Structures are given as C-alpha cells and as structure tokens.
Amino acid sequence: MTGSLVVAGLGPGAQELITPEVAAALARATDIVGYMPYVARVAERDGLQRHASDNREELDRAGFALRLAADGRDVVIVSSGDPGVFAMAAALFEAIEAGDPSWRELDIRILPGISAMFAAAARIGAPLGHDFCAINLSDNLKPWETVEKRLRAAAEADFVIALYNPISKARPWQLGRAFELLRGIHPASVPVIFATAVSDPRERIDVVPLGDAEPTRADMRTLVMIGSSQTRLIPRSSGNAFVYTPRFSGAVS
Amino acid sequence: MTGSLVVAGLGPGAQELITPEVAAALARATDIVGYMPYVARVAERDGLQRHASDNREELDRAGFALRLAADGRDVVIVSSGDPGVFAMAAALFEAIEAGDPSWRELDIRILPGISAMFAAAARIGAPLGHDFCAINLSDNLKPWETVEKRLRAAAEADFVIALYNPISKARPWQLGRAFELLRGIHPASVPVIFATAVSDPRERIDVVPLGDAEPTRADMRTLVMIGSSQTRLIPRSSGNAFVYTPRFSGAVS
Incomplete structure (x- = not known):
C-alpha cells in the first residue's frame, strides 16, 4: 500500500x-x-x-x-x-x-x-520587471521589527516590494505603519498597487501614489505592491494606465 | 481591423x-x-x-x-x-x-x-517559504554596484535570494563575486541551490553549502537560490534531502 x-x-x-x-x-x-x-x-x-x-x-x-x-x-x-x-x-x-x-x-x-503577485502584475503591466522582493506582512510568525527591517532594506536598495497578507481583523495597523515607513524613504509619487481578488469576478485593481496610499483599500484578499523609484505609469486614453518597472536602472544611492 | x-x-x-x-x-x-x-x-x-x-x-x-x-x-x-x-x-x-x-x-x-524560481523551489521542497527576493545578476542594464548593494541588503535582512541570469560567457565572474560577498554575511552552512533546466529532460538540481558554492556549477539555464540563515535541510534515506525555509523567524540582528 x-x-x-x-x-x-x-x-x-x-x-x-x-x-x-x-x-x-x-x-x-x-x-x-x-x-x-x-x-x-x-x-x-x-x-x-x-x-x-x-x-x-x-x-x-x-x-x-x-x-x-x-x-x-x-x-x-x-x-x-x-x-x-x-x-x-x-x-x-x-x-x-x-x-x-x-x-x-x-x-x-x-x-x-x-502566485498572486504575478497574476496581479500581469493585469496592469509589468511592475515586477526589475529586481523585487516578497514580504509576508503578517507578524504572527515573526517579530514586527523583522518586518520593518526588511521593508527598510528593500526600499533603500530600491527593490519593488510585494506584500502578502497585508491586513486582517487581528492585524489592522501594520499596513499603515509600512506605508509610513516607506514614505520616509521613497518619493510620494512611487506607485502603489492594490490588487484584490485577482482573476475572480470581484477583481479590483487600484493604483495610487505612495503619498495617498490608505491601508483601508486592502482586505484579506488583497496583494499590495509598492514600486521602486523607477516604476512608471503609461497613461492611456481608454482604460487604466499601464504600470511597469524598466529592466535597466542606474546606481542606487 | x-x-x-x-x-x-x-x-x-x-x-x-x-x-x-x-x-x-x-x-x-x-x-x-x-x-x-x-x-x-x-x-x-x-x-x-x-x-x-x-x-x-x-x-x-x-x-x-x-x-x-x-x-x-x-x-x-x-x-x-x-x-x-x-x-x-x-x-x-x-x-x-x-x-x-x-x-x-x-x-x-x-x-x-x-517562473523558474517557483518551479525550482517545488522540486526540492519549499526554500521560498519565507520572505524572499529575486535579483537579475546581469549587469548589462544596471551597474554592478547596484547588484552588490541589493545582495548585501537582502542577505543582511535575511531574505532568501533567487538569482536569475547568474552567469554567461560575457559575464563570467559576477556569480563568484556574489558568493564571496554573501559568505561575508551568512554562515558557510547556508544552503545554495543550483537548479538547471528545471522540468526539462536535462534537469539537474544540486544543493551545496554556501562555503562550497562554486560558480562553475551554473550555466545559462541555471537558477541559483541562496537560503536565509533559517533555511533547513531534511535528510532522507532515499533521494535528495528536502530544503525548506520555515514560516516563522526570530529577530534579525
């Protein structure tokens, strides 16, 4: 058997x-x-x-x-x-x-x-087109200090950041704190993508500048991506802008 | 039309x-x-x-x-x-x-x-089971200094690291330099995975400690993954050991 x-x-x-x-x-x-x-x-x-x-x-x-x-x-x-x-x-x-x-x-x-981040990225362009990282924002299984250290390291080295499990009833403040930390490193114009229920009938994708990113846009089915300093928007006359990160980049200060 | x-x-x-x-x-x-x-x-x-x-x-x-x-x-x-x-x-x-x-x-x-990193990870366990990043090791489209900065940031924050395009005829020394840099941060025991031609008849997957990682194991079809300090091996009496990174972690110094 x-x-x-x-x-x-x-x-x-x-x-x-x-x-x-x-x-x-x-x-x-x-x-x-x-x-x-x-x-x-x-x-x-x-x-x-x-x-x-x-x-x-x-x-x-x-x-x-x-x-x-x-x-x-x-x-x-x-x-x-x-x-x-x-x-x-x-x-x-x-x-x-x-x-x-x-x-x-x-x-x-x-x-x-x-994975959710690739499905979400594909829906709006190619935001993960350059170096990127994935962080589980839940502090159930690791100290919040470790999450903050990784967010800071990733933003300072100019990775695009995908956040899994950004928010839940038991973890209401962590995403807001993450945005606050990232606003201290990145320009307010860096695009933030909220991708909820991707490929499902309830799919909703919003792109906002980091300066305006509100944690209340996310729920348990949301994947959040924060662009690097190089992530760009291509406006279109019909439909949403494309969001992508070019393959090339300069020196990171 | x-x-x-x-x-x-x-x-x-x-x-x-x-x-x-x-x-x-x-x-x-x-x-x-x-x-x-x-x-x-x-x-x-x-x-x-x-x-x-x-x-x-x-x-x-x-x-x-x-x-x-x-x-x-x-x-x-x-x-x-x-x-x-x-x-x-x-x-x-x-x-x-x-x-x-x-x-x-x-x-x-x-x-x-x-993506290659998920196919490779699935073949040997769950090395990407905790926070991770993906870095294109090619310096054709970015300065090598940017690659080094990202490698250092990722290892210091204890991300698992997936390296795409680790080596080519025109870029022979970069992977060796990356291992050298990472050996200055991680213990020599951290597992390194060389996954070549995954899901193809020529598939080959080797796991070696960072201390013994040689760039010559990689070619243009290889995806290289470097564990975090938490990545573990589960030996088996038949077949290769499983490699995985637990979902939990402690504080990162």
Missing part, C-alpha cells in the same frame, strides 16, 4: 490559470485537504473525499494529510497561488521534520502554481 | 506547466514572436507565422510585435517562465512608452506563467 502526497497550487482563482499538472493530480486524488475556500474550488466526484479546515490550522492539516498518505491514500493539499509562497508547502515540511521519521520517505511532490 | 498583442509565459519547459489561458492564446494566434528556443516550443500549424529572433533584441522584437498587432494580426510574444519576471513584458512597455502613441490603445494582455 503506497500512498502519495501532493501540495498543489490552484493559482489566484480562475480555472484557466490552473496548470495541467495540477489538474491531473486533482483528478487522481482520493483525498483533498485544505482551507475551506480552496477545497471548495475542487469539484465533488465519486471516490473523492474533501477535508476542509480552518485557516489557522496549517500544521494540524499537514499532519492529517501525512497520516492519510502513510495509510495509502493519494492526498492533495490545495493552496491558492503557489504552494511554496507563504502557503502550505513550508508548513508541510515543518510537520515532516518534527514528525514520524517514516514520513520523510513518502512519495511527496510540490506542484507550482501562479 | 483590430489586432491584439499577448505576452505569454510558457513556464520553465514542461508542457504540463503551461496554463490553459496561455494554451488558448497560442491556439488563436496568427503570429508567434520571441527568442528562438521559446518560439520552437510552439508547434507549427496552418495559418501560424513564427518569428524567431536572437536573445539580445528585446526592444526590436517588441516593436516588431507591436507593428504586427497594429496591422490587425493576433500576436503572441512568448517568454519562458513568467513574462513579467526579467523577461519580455517590461521590454514591451519600454517600447510602448517610447513608441507610437496609438500603440497604447491596442488590445494588450500579459498572461502569467510559472
């Missing part, structure tokens, strides 16, 4: 952004494990068990999936976006390292997906 | 990593434009013209594609990986900004793809 465990990225929301590799893994799974809204994106069918859990239970969920696979089931843990970016893959390896040694020998595969 | 212009990410190489959205765009294109090996990944068919060019001609290629679209053709510019990450999307917007004002009103869409 040989089970398997796959961690699959479902992308930002639209079916047409799910890779054939992930679709094939979902089609042969006996069990789908994950946070409720992601599990709901996998259609019911005969022979498939869907196990939905709450958002805060990553380690428990990983352990549950590992036990199912060890029992011979073909398990897929579903993540939105890419599973390796602030999602379930790291939690799985934390569980493996701390857990039963036999879990290390299971058939385990991570299947990449379209 | 209304043409269209799509910039599509073909992912790292395997067909099963191409999104249905990109596959549909390729199926309806009249013209495929791009660097030769990427154009070669799109099968010939009646009614399709394939225009392959050299690697160094991004701006010319973008202008050519824009003129075709303005003439009413349905054009797809193909990129490997994600088109917004050190690829054709930024070059396209540079051409649009400098070019004919009517180009801004064309039907232009960017379609995301699986």
